[in-house]
Amino acid sequence: MVFAISGVTRFRKGLTKEHPYGYFVAAQSYLQDIPLIGSLDAIQNLLLVARFGVYHHIGTSLWEISRFCMRQCVEHSLHTPPKSPIPPLQEQLQRRIFWDCYILDRYSSDVLGRPFAIADADISVHLPANVTDATIIQSPRPSSLCDIETSGFGEHPELAVFIRCIELRRITSRIHYEFYVFRHSATGNSGQSTTQNLSAGHVYVKLHQFLAELENWRQGAPFFPEPRCLYERPEWYDFMMEKDKLLVIRGAMHSAPRRNGQTPEDLLILCLNSATKIIQLYSLMLELKCITWTRNYFQIIFAAGLCITHCVAMGVHERRGKDNGTMDPVNAISLCSRILQWFKTEMPDAGRFSIVFEILKDNLLGSLPHSNSSEIEDTQMPQRQQLAAFDARLDPEPLSQELVGTESRQSWNQAWVLPGELTTTNEQGLATSPMVSSNNVQLQNFAYPFSLQQQDALDWPTLTDEMMEHLEVGLGEFAWGSMDEIFYTWDVV
Secondary structure (H helix, E strand, O other): OHHHHHHHHHHHOOOOOOOHHHHHHHHHOOHHHOOOOOOHHHHHHHHHHHHHHHHOOOOOOHHHHHHHHHHHHHHOOOOOOOOOOOOHHHHHHHHHHHHHHHHHHHHHHHHHOOOOOOOHHHOOOOOOOOOOHHHHHHOOOOOOHHHOOOOOOOOOHHHHHHHHHHHHHHHHHHHHHHHOHHHHHOOOOOOOOOOOOOOHHHHHHHHHHHHHHHHHHHHOOOOOOOOOOHHHOHHHHHHHHHHHHHHHHHHHHHHOOOEOOEOOHHHHHHHHHHHHHHHHHHHHHHHOOOOOOOHHHHHHHHHHHHHHHHHHHOOHHHOOOOOOOOOOHHHHHHHHHHHHHHHHHHOHHHHHHHHHHHHHHHHHHHHOOOOOHHHHHHHOHHHHHHHHHHHHHHOOOOHHHOOOOOHHHHHHHHHOOOOOEEOOEOOOOOEOOOEEOOOEEEEOOEEEEOOOOOOOOOOOOOOOHHHHHHHHHHHHHHHOOOOOOOOOOOOEO
């Protein structure tokens, strides 16, 4: 499993021809002899499986794995300090295991809108100490891990990044409790979620409090003069901050009282700016070839694209002000579409989502006025050049060139082919992008007749907050490998 996880980035960069899924298949042959329950080793084994599942579909839900890991952590009392003294190295190991499970649980539950496996109020264990194992071993007989002097963030980057990730998940956990728990628990029998009865003052106070916390988190992130990997790059910390900014902004949009039946425009502007920055930052890291593709990243980019589409449809981009440091939202939608198309070439099972976004984009852009096209062309020329640079520099390695050679990889691609879709296969036997076999797209309870060969815009309804929620339900399930095979929300038939 260690070879499988470490080989993902190397393989996707073309540094090796050995596909990491082969190592995963080899590891599966040992599962019957490996403990998966009842010990700390069992939890670590499950965490390795879950980590690989972030990059490749493994046939099970990562959210289910995360809850199973957390239940075992509670059984071993890893969420509380040791009741009796234990060796510092063992205590450090227990802290690392628990907080790794915490990160996995918080993130997967946030994406899927599901309850956490453990409440923050029930957690009293300290964060891992920012020291290496060698430092702990060489310490002169400490009575506990707290007696060992910790180091600055720059000295042990692997622990510094881990600790910052924990702190970020603790912030987003409180965001989830404040803006999302009530909304999901208040769902009535009709299946329609209700909104918290909160005053505008309360919503705005909480919103700006969380935004300030996220900014402080970013300011306290470790700085690496010569980044060696993605997690040492400042762009990655900016991306993580903006992703969670969008989380809290959208929560505030759902909770804030409406003004004349509409979401307050200042919240829409915050949403638009944050979503645009997410697209910009990811495209930058993609051009630098320092970030790979995962279903999680696809979900983040898709959600950001939906937010921009919604805000542009509301005309917010025309009233937000021009000097705000972000690219034009209309160009951001086009850039988002390019990124999702690239995702589709690398992950054929993402094709259905990419098609839906392409339809939304064409419908929106086709409805925008073009009276000032010459002026727009002049003011947006640098951003158009940025789009062209993205296309020219990316040059992604297509999935058909991957040397897979395993029946398991073929099966997980084919498992996502929907009824009514036609596929072709390459010389390795991998399913490539699906071809639509008829002229209807069905989404939830809506049916829209169209032909993919037609270039005219489709008559889709306005992209409301509720519709975005419906779109993201299936997307979240896809991102965490828990989509029901009979759940045809995203069918293209």
